Amino acid sequence: GGIITQTPKFLIGQEGQKLTLKCQQNFNHDTMYWYRQDSGKGLRLIYYSITENDLQKGDLSEGYDASREKKSSFSLTVTSAQKNEMAVFLCATDDNQDTQYFGPGTRLLVL
């Protein structure tokens, strides 16, 4: 077993602000993902990384940067927060057997 930790749990930002979300895992899994969850839109992939220092764009990468500093951590940056934006950002890893394990999420609100 393992744990995925996402920080912060809640993030309140200002319009135009650069915001960074962090994810740590101790599964020792190679691949990590960042998803955005909006009501009625399911999960949309922002970035993923198949190994340390690797980055792959998902369908929703515009407006975001990511960094896989080491195998256990994957961070996501909102480059310019949009006013009234509200979403949950989910980090996930997979076990190379197709099962994805999700973190608890970071809830973003932009004022």
Next chain:
Amino acid sequence: GQQVKQSSPSLTVQEGGILILNCDYENDMFDYFAWYKKYPDNSPTLLISVRSNVDKREDGRFTVFLNKSGKHFSLHITASQPEDTAVYLCAAGATGGNNKLTFGQGTVLSVIP
């Protein structure tokens, strides 16, 4: 466009009933199909999955049926219980494609006691 689609945004069923959740996909390369379950304020967890070499997989009250020619898969839940109330997300992927999954929009299921 949306590569994986769930046609029903919500579904309500009486306790004890049978329900079917549907998912359609577009990519011929998808060969892995899964259903994730998400309680409010919790993260999605894998409920059941199937690879394209079979057309059905059963796990207790949950069965996933795969129709590859129709690019469709479904989740059947029998003897539904109030604890089944959750959001159900279908997902599909190509195992040669970096394990990336594409998720549907989700179906909100309510099981009424």
